[in-house]
Amino acid sequence: MGLFGILLGLGLLMWFAYRGWSVLLLAPAAALVVAIISGEPLLPHWTATFMGGTARFVAQWFPMFLLGGIFGKMMDDSGSITSIARFLTERLGVKRTMLSVVLASAVVTYGGVSVFVAFFVLVPMAREMFRAANIPARLMPAAIGLGAFTFTMSAMPGTPSTNNAIPMPYFGTTTFAAPGLGIIASIITFAFGMWWLAHIEAKARAAGEGYTGDGEAIVITEKVREQATSSGDFDPNELVHGQRSDNGPSFLFAVLPLIVVIAVNFLMALVVLPRIDFSGAETTLGINIVSTIGVWAVLIALAAAIVTVICVNYGRLGKLRESLDAGANSAVLPIMTVASLVGFGAVVAAMPAFNVVRDAVLQIPGGPLVSLVVAMNALAGLTGTASGGMAIALNSLGSEYMRLAAEHGIDPALMHRLTTISAGTLDALPHNGTVLLLLQISKQTHAGSYFDMVMTVIVGVIISLVAVFVLGSMFGSF
Known part of the structure; x- marks a missing residue:
């Protein structure tokens, strides 16, 4: 019965979340269903197990969600994202529309801007480019998705995305884990x-299909907002607050904060912080410095980038305080939503029947790396969120995977990179909040656009995952 309770709780969570119910309500309710069917006491698991797991995630990741939200809002309101997208599209031209859209999406998200913030700039820009090039608008989500939430979220070394950060405390790594493998995965996914985009564009032209779309105002429904915040790190409702500049900076000043993020993150993670003696804090505060340095590096990098974008664009930020408030507020709903999923996972892990699930996962034929890949793909696909699925899996099995890595001589950096890429595959199933938000903003449907999204944001990533798995198994991490 305990195993049935776990499956039922997960099924109810998935179904109602897809219907647009708030995960803040669903996660504790599903956790209570699991506890009831397992014959476990309800109140202790709600107030201690569920809230304990939720609180630990918030305590660990709220600073990153907060700074990430502020940085994204500053980049948007300063007009920097628009300037970057416009520069790339003008240089590449209408004949290279697909490449323009993909690169513009990749540049801003690799530099730390939330995909949800980027969508509201990239979609109108892509609509203009597709209209000028006479390319069907139904192909926009596949192009934007390829650049915005594939290799820049999980494979490129140094990306400060939540997906690339979550494995760090469990494996003692940084966002630059296995850089060679990450670059190879990025090249494969991009190529x-x-x-595929060139193929479907040529096919559409041969069939005489041209641009059909509209310029209607973008309106985010409450249902899509709830679905989106479970898989992202920015509340889209906060984008209307503050004031976006009509006159953005030059490309150099627009891209400067993104360069600061990557450069400072690199210096802090690999040069500066490892050389500082934190033994006093490690003893008095009980901090594991090795597993924390990567998180600190990202926080410092985001803080430096926020200061940079404000200094460069101070005159363009007409409502600076409101923009800062909106950026900060944008972090609250996403982190509480993902944390609630982690709380649900904590209750599941506390059930006696979970031992059966854990043993079955860890004993999957092929060794720890196969087990890791299967677990991440399964949970990310079931929950419809890479960050939530990853956090649930690592919170329950992270220590076991580290033990297995030590026993089998596996570099934790390899496990980090396989974790992030694996979680970024089946998370983009039709119920994924990022997919739903992009389709709504683009005014497209699953019927018209989703198959091509599958090819660019799922199939390509799976191919890169196989390549990284094979190379990592043969040569280790590099």
Whole structure:
């Protein structure tokens, strides 16, 4: 019965979340269902197990969600995202529309801007480019998705995305884990995606299909907002607050904060912080410095980038305080939503029947790396969120995977990179909040656009995952 309770709780969570119910309500309710069917006491698991797991995630990741939200809002309101997108599209031209859209999406998200913030700039820009190039608007989500939430979220070394950060405390790594493998995965994902986009564009032209779309105002429904915040790190409702500048900075000043993020993150993670003696704090505060340095590096990098974008664009930020408030507020709903999923996972892990699930996962034929890949793909696909699925899995099994890594001589950096790429595959199933938000903003439907999204944001990533798995198994991490 305990195993049935776990499956039922997860099924109810998935179904009602897809219907647009708030995960803040669903997660504790599903956790209570699991506890009831397992014959476990309800109140202790709600107030201690569920809230304990939720609180630990918030305590660990709220600073990153907070700074990430502020940085994204500052980049948007300063007009920097628009300037970057416009520069790339003008230089590449209408004949390279697909490449323009993919690169513009990739540049801003690799530099730390939330995909949800980027969508509201990239979609109108892509609509203009597709209209000028006479490319069907139904192909926009596949192009934006390839650049915005594939390799820049999980494979490129140094990206400060939540997906790339969550494994760090569990494996004692940084966002630059396995850089060679990450770059190879990025090249494969990008190359396959661009091949597919060129193929479907040529096919559409041969069939005489041209641009059909509209310029209606973007309106985010409450249902899509709830679904989106479970898989992202920015509340889209906060984008209307503050004031976006009509006159953005030059490309150099627009891209400068993104360069600051990557450069400072690199210096802090690999040069500065490892050389500082934190033994006193480690003893008095009980901090594991090795597993924390990567998180600190990202926080310092985001803080430096926020200061940079404000200094460079101070005159353009007409409502600076409101923009800062909106950026800060944008972090609250997403982190509480993902944390609630982690709380649900904590209750599941506390059930006696979970031992059966854990043993079955860890004993999957092929060794720890196969087990890791399967677990991440399964949970990310079931929950519809890479960050939530990853956090649930690592919170329950992270220590076991580290033990297995030590026993089998596996570099934790390899496990980090396989974790992030694996969680970024089946998370983009139709119920994924990022997919739903992008389709709504683009005024497109699953019927018209989702198959091509599958090819660019799922199939290409799976191919890169296989390549990284094979290379990592043969040569280790590099």
